[in-house]
Amino acid sequence: MELKERAIVLNEEDNVATALADLEAGSSVELDAGGRRLTVKVAARIPFGHKFSLAHIAPGEVVIKYGEVIGKATADINAGDYVHVHNVVSTRGSMGAEGGA
Amino acid sequence: MSFLGYPRPDGSVGVRNYVGVISTVGCANDVAHWIAQQIKGTAPFLHQAGCGQLRSDLEIATHTLAAIGQNPNLAGVLLVSLGCEGTDINRVEREIAATGRPVKKVVIQKAGATVALNEGLLIAQALVSEASQIRLQEFDDSHLVVGVKCGGSDTTSGLSSNPAVGAVCDIVVDNGGTCIFGETTEFLGAEHILARRAVNKEVADKIFKIVDAMEKRAKASGGDMRGGNPSAGNIAGGLTTIEEKSLGAIVKGGTRPIQDVYNYGERVRGRGLFIVDSPGREPEFLTALAAAGAQVALFSTGLGVPQGFPFIPVIKVTGNPVTFQRLPDHIDMLVEMAAGKGSGLKASGERIHREVLAVASGKQTKAEILGYGNFPGLYTLGPII
Numbered sequence: 001m002e003l004k005e006r007a008i009v010l011n012e013e014d015n016v017a018t019a020l021a022d023l024e025a026g027s028s029v030e031l032d033a034g035g036r037r038l039t040v041k042v043a044a045r046i047p048f049g050h051k052f053s054l055a056h057i058a059p060g061e062v063v064i065k066y067g068e069v070i071g072k073a074t075a076d077i078n079a080g081d082y083v084h085v086h087n088v089v090s091t092r093g094s095m096g097a098e099g100g101a
Numbered sequence: 102m103s104f105l106g107y108p109r110p111d112g113s114v115g116v117r118n119y120v121g122v123i124s125t126v127g128c129a130n131d132v133a134h135w136i137a138q139q140i141k142g143t144a145p146f147l148h149q150a151g152c153g154q155l156r157s158d159l160e161i162a163t164h165t166l167a168a169i170g171q172n173p174n175l176a177g178v179l180l181v182s183l184g185c186e187g188t189d190i191n192r193v194e195r196e197i198a199a200t201g202r203p204v205k206k207v208v209i210q211k212a213g214a215t216v217a218l219n220e221g222l223l224i225a226q227a228l229v230s231e232a233s234q235i236r237l238q239e240f241d242d243s244h245l246v247v248g249v250k251c252g253g254s255d256t257t258s259g260l261s262s263n264p265a266v267g268a269v270c271d272i273v274v275d276n277g278g279t280c281i282f283g284e285t286t287e288f289l290g291a292e293h294i295l296a297r298r299a300v301n302k303e304v305a306d307k308i309f310k311i312v313d314a315m316e317k318r319a320k321a322s323g324g325d326m327r328g329g330n331p332s333a334g335n336i337a338g339g340l341t342t343i344e345e346k347s348l349g350a351i352v353k354g355g356t357r358p359i360q361d362v363y364n365y366g367e368r369v370r371g372r373g374l375f376i377v378d379s380p381g382r383e384p385e386f387l388t389a390l391a392a393a394g395a396q397v398a399l400f401s402t403g404l405g406v407p408q409g410f411p412f413i414p415v416i417k418v419t420g421n422p423v424t425f426q427r428l429p430d431h432i433d434m435l436v437e438m439a440a441g442k443g444s445g446l447k448a449s450g451e452r453i454h455r456e457v458l459a460v461a462s463g464k465q466t467k468a469e470i471l472g473y474g475n476f477p478g479l480y481t482l483g484p485i486i
Contacts, residue, residue: 005438008260018260018339020438049256049339063341066264066352068294070345083341090342092290 007046009033009054011067016051016083018065023052044082051083063088102276102454104461105237106173106244106396110201113173114244116396116461118235119144119412120228121175122221123166125193126151126186132207132214133181136221142229144175144412148388148479151188155483159187165366165479168392170197170204173246174412176232177203179225181217184210203228237463243277243372247457248390248398248413249353250284252383255403256338257438259349261420261449262401265436268450269399269457270355270374279372281393282354283379284386285315289326290343291351295376299359307362311378318482353401365480369393383408384478387415391477397461399453407431409474414466418453433467 007017012034023029023046031038031054038054046052051065057077062069071088081087106114120143124133127149137145146169150162166188170178178197182190190206197204205224207217249266251258270280288295292312299305319326331340340346360373366389369375379389387410390398398415400406405424409415418434419425425435434456436449460466468474 008438010260010264020260047339049260051339051341065345066348068291068344068348070348071342084339085336085341088341090290090344092293092342092344 005032007031007052009038010065012036013067014064015054015057016063016065017054018051019046019048022046022048041080042082043078043080046082053077053079053081053083055079062091102242102458103239104242104245104458105463106240106461107176107235108238109173109176111171113200113394114240114396115173115176116463117174117412117414118142118176118232119174120225120232121146121170121172121178121412122225123170123178123180124148125166125180125182125188125190128152128183128186129181129209132209132217132221135218136179136181136225139222140225140229142232143179143225145475146411146477147475148477150479150481151186153486154187154481155486158481158483159189161366161481162187162479163189163192165388165392167193167196168366168368168394169388171200171202171368171394172391172412173394173396175202176235177228178205179221179228180204180206181221182206182208184208203231241277242273242458245273245276245278245457245461246281246369246394246396247273247278248281248387248393248395249401250282250383250386250390250398251287251350251353251401252381252408253402253404253406254350255421257420258401258403259340259346259352261436261438262403262418263349263353264446265420265449265453266353266399266401266418267355268446269453270353271357272450272454273457274355274357274372274374277372279369279375279394280355280357281369281375281377281390281395282351283377283389284350284381285311285378286326286381287347287350288312289316289330289347291347294344294348295351295359298356300361304359304361308359308376311362311376315378363393365389366392380480382478384476385480387413387474388477388479397457399457402432405432407468407471407473409466409468409471410477411475414460415468415474416453416456416460416466417468430471431467431473
């Protein structure tokens with residue numbers, strides 16, 4: 001058992017976790033996703049504050065953090081993969097002020 | 102749960118019992134400052150607004166000052182006027198008096214600052230004497246009005262302190278009380294999520310409208326709020342999209358339905374969760390919370406900020422243990438790094454909520470003891486003319 005949480009799942013709906021420490025590639029991280037225990041092996045180095053996937057996310061599927069959609073996958077993302085600007089885009093970023101809902 | 106507070110004639114409950122010495126224009130600040138320095142039990146409200154502004158900004162200054170004077174933490178008010186200011190001082194006086202509070206005024210241009218000072222000292226002294234006779238009573242926490250804010254944010258803000266403060270909002274609202282948040286600039290990219298939580302379409306439309314208006318004002322000044330957001334620094338810190346960045350900020354408002362959206366400087370009416378259209382900058386935003394009627398403010402910070410407010414206790418919460426150690430004179434509470442999740446989140450929310458009730462009942466915050474926060478701001482939209 002680890003004394004300190006090394007990553008956090010903010011909402012049980014989330015399909016990504018956020019690192020609370022620098023995680024080395026290949027290390028296993030135990031997670032509490034709303035009471036559900038998960039162990040994820042991270043495929044790459046995940047710096048503090050950065051995200052990795054909890055499950056497979058296909059291109060075009062949504063990435064969820066805080067229980068809300070934070071963007072869409074632009075590539076295949078497997079459980080444990082690093083999730084950031086290289087494989088996720090905003091669903092809103094290119095909208096103008098008149099974008100509305 | 103309950104707290105100790107001061108009953109006010111308008112039915113509101115103060116958690117502090119100050120006489121507000123409110124300057125009605127920048128040029129009256131010195132006299133208001135002198136009076137507040139001398140008379141114990143007073144709290145100054147100084148600012149630079151009230152003159153040389155467009156009519157729309159003078160309206161903001163007028164209704165904000167009137168609302169500030171109605172804050173539950175003020176037992177009475179002394180207005181310090183220059184005489185020729187653009188704020189409608191008669192309206193300010195009338196609206197404060199309508200709440201049943203004693204409100205008096207001194208005018209510098211009548212006979213000069215020294216005479217206004219002498220008059221003001223005597224008036225403030227009498228008002229404090231009157232206020233000091235109001236006895237504390239126990240109130241259930243449906244009378245609580247809490248404002249929330251984040252600033253000096255870092256990676257820990259969106260992961261721990263903001264979610265923890267959001268959990269407090271949910272507790273306050275579930276107990277029948279009121280929570281107020283704002284910082285419209287931080288809704289950008291996540292306004293559709295907030296709008297979904299609005300109690301009806303009218304309120305949802307208001308959320309879109311205030312974000313749109315904020316972006317248009319920035320554009321009119323040559324700024325682009327959406328482009329380059331998240332910034333390179335945000336991306337280096339792990340934030341991928343604008344939705345993620347904004348969610349990390351708005352999570353501090355909790356998850357309950359949004360009852361209504363108010364303009365800057367307006368008094369919030371009703372119970373539940375509310376938005377005040379406001380900038381994120383601390384001096385102006387804390388003023389918006391005071392005007393909205395907040396008794397206590399919860400301030401989530403990562404890097405650590407010193408700001409308080411003259412008559413509102415501001416409780417600083419951080420999720421960054423280094424900041425907590427480095428700034429013992431400013432930060433009131435540390436929450437765990439993993440505070441943002443499940444059971445840990447609920448426990449953190451409950452712990453901060455107990456602190457809110459303790460502070461409401463009289464426990465002094467770090468900023469209050471230090472006397473930090475005597476320089477609030479008053480928002481302006483247009484140019485200074």
